[in-house]
Amino acid sequence: MFDYTFQWKQALARLPKMLDGAVITMEVAIISMLLGILFAILLTMFRQTKSRPLNAIATTWIEIARNTPALFQIYMAHFGVASFGIHFSPFTSLLIGITFNNAGYLAENFRGALKAIPDTQARAGQSLGMSPVQSFRYIVLPQMLRISFLPMTNQMVWAILMTSLGVTVGMNSDLYGVTQDLNALTFRTFELFAIAGVIFYIITKVITLSARLIAARLFRY
Amino acid sequence: MFDTALSANDLVFLAKGAGITIVVTAISVVIGTILGIIFGVIRVQLGAVLSAPLTLFLDIFRSVPLLIQLVLANAFVGMVLQLQLSGFFVACMVLSLYTSAYCAEIVRGGIDAVPTVTRRAARSLGMSWGQDMRYIVMPLATRVALPSWIGLALGVMKDSALVYVVQVTELLKSTQILITRLQEPLFLLLICGAFYFIISFPLARFGGYLEKRWSND
Numbered sequence: 001m002f003d004y005t006f007q008w009k010q011a012l013a014r015l016p017k018m019l020d021g022a023v024i025t026m027e028v029a030i031i032s033m034l035l036g037i038l039f040a041i042l043l044t045m046f047r048q049t050k051s052r053p054l055n056a057i058a059t060t061w062i063e064i065a066r067n068t069p070a071l072f073q074i075y076m077a078h079f080g081v082a083s084f085g086i087h088f089s090p091f092t093s094l095l096i097g098i099t100f101n102n103a104g105y106l107a108e109n110f111r112g113a114l115k116a117i118p119d120t121q122a123r124a125g126q127s128l129g130m131s132p133v134q135s136f137r138y139i140v141l142p143q144m145l146r147i148s149f150l151p152m153t154n155q156m157v158w159a160i161l162m163t164s165l166g167v168t169v170g171m172n173s174d175l176y177g178v179t180q181d182l183n184a185l186t187f188r189t190f191e192l193f194a195i196a197g198v199i200f201y202i203i204t205k206v207i208t209l210s211a212r213l214i215a216a217r218l219f220r221y
Numbered sequence: 222m223f224d225t226a227l228s229a230n231d232l233v234f235l236a237k238g239a240g241i242t243i244v245v246t247a248i249s250v251v252i253g254t255i256l257g258i259i260f261g262v263i264r265v266q267l268g269a270v271l272s273a274p275l276t277l278f279l280d281i282f283r284s285v286p287l288l289i290q291l292v293l294a295n296a297f298v299g300m301v302l303q304l305q306l307s308g309f310f311v312a313c314m315v316l317s318l319y320t321s322a323y324c325a326e327i328v329r330g331g332i333d334a335v336p337t338v339t340r341r342a343a344r345s346l347g348m349s350w351g352q353d354m355r356y357i358v359m360p361l362a363t364r365v366a367l368p369s370w371i372g373l374a375l376g377v378m379k380d381s382a383l384v385y386v387v388q389v390t391e392l393l394k395s396t397q398i399l400i401t402r403l404q405e406p407l408f409l410l411l412i413c414g415a416f417y418f419i420i421s422f423p424l425a426r427f428g429g430y431l432e433k434r435w436s437n438d
Contacts, residue, residue: 004300004301004303063418063422064414064418066421066425067375067417067418067421067422067425068379068414068417068418068421069379069380069382069393069417070379071382071383071393072382072393072410072413072414072417075393075397075406075410076410076414079400079406079407079410080406080407080410080411081407082406083405083406083407084407157284161284161285161286161287162286163286164286164288164289165288165383167288176286176288176289189292189296189300190293190296190297190300190301193289193292193293193296194293196289197281197285197286197289197290197293200284200285200286200289201281201284201285204284204285205284
């Protein structure tokens with residue numbers, strides 16, 4: 001039954017290439033996370049306003065992002081918009097898909113965080129002569145980001161894991177894509193993907209642990 | 222005004238894919254929840270130190286992309302153990318463990334939310350551990366855990382879109398097959414997305430409603 005010989009050496013010889021892929025994976029995750037936070041803040045502001053169209057845009061975005069698979073969103077960014085004659089590279093499609101997803105989930109987290117900040121604070125800011133935007137920017141926003149720091153870390157881990165979906169739109173430079181190409185060359189499926197899995201595990205652990213350290217340092221008071 | 226080459230047969234094909242998605246999700250959520258409750262209770266009972274191996278094991282399912290978990294499991298079963306298992310079986314197996322890892326966390330959170338004094342009161346009234354679990358912890362923990370559990374079940378449904386890597390033709394894969402043939406990506410993807418949305422949205426709203434209704438403040 002056990003006549004399979006593991007060829008770890010062959011697979012480990014490809015480690016440098018896979019680490020290059022891991023760098024791309026990190027890159028996609030970090031860019032999508034930063035953009036995601038920006039869009040999420042924007043969506044949160046849209047939801048705060050009384051303007052109906054802005055509210056509708058924010059709600060539609062958030063509900064679609066949260067209620068359809070991430071893979072579907074990446075497909076949509078790649079194959080869906082191609083119907084309009086817009087063709088993105090796999091990298092861009094993946095980035096758009098993950099950013100869309102991140103923004104939706106983060107906006108929902110931000111909404112939860114906003115509930116913890118009393119309305120009176122924003123109003124106090126305004127009565128001190130701040131404009132509504134200023135009071136949001138200087139009083140509400142910092143607290144909101146602080147409260148939702150932990151959910152943001154979770155979302156960052158999700159973003160890392162989601163980059164593996166890029167392979168479905170032809171991405172072959174990220175960790176999963178590189179691994180799949182190497183698998184096609186060497187056919188050491190189990191060894192290669194086990195190594196990729198370990199790299200992913202280490203990346204996510206480093207992120208969660210360093211986030212915990214940063215949180216302990218930032219939120220001492 | 223709107224022309225499409227989509228035939229009734231294709232719709233049946235899509236419906237079959239949707240059926241597979243629902244069946245895979247249902248099996249994984251049921252098995253995963255049972256395992257998750259067991260794992261969660263074990264983790265609370267044993268404490269952080271003794272249950273560290275279990276925590277580490279479950280952590281793997283939450284820190285490695287599902288795609289890699291599926292490929293690895295498939296390669297392990299097929300190439301290393303050389304068993305002839307269907308992709309459907311492997312998909313359900315991996316998704317169940319994946320669900321159980323998240324569910325254990327939810328269950329642990331639910332049990333931790335029950336005040337220790339309440340449980341001690343139950344024990345000092347002469348209830349056994351089992352009775353305490355059944356009549357005190359379960360009703361209180363469910364209130365905390367159920368909304369997140371609904372979110373988890375919906376998450377598993379969305380993640381089940383990845384089981385195509387082990388040759389299971391679920392909804393998104395059948396959509397992709399039709400796209401290859403009909404060359405109408407936008408229309409077909411919208412149908413597929415609408416299906417996920419129609420199932421997920423009302424349940425997510427229901428979860429949000431429960432959370433609001435059952436919260437303590």
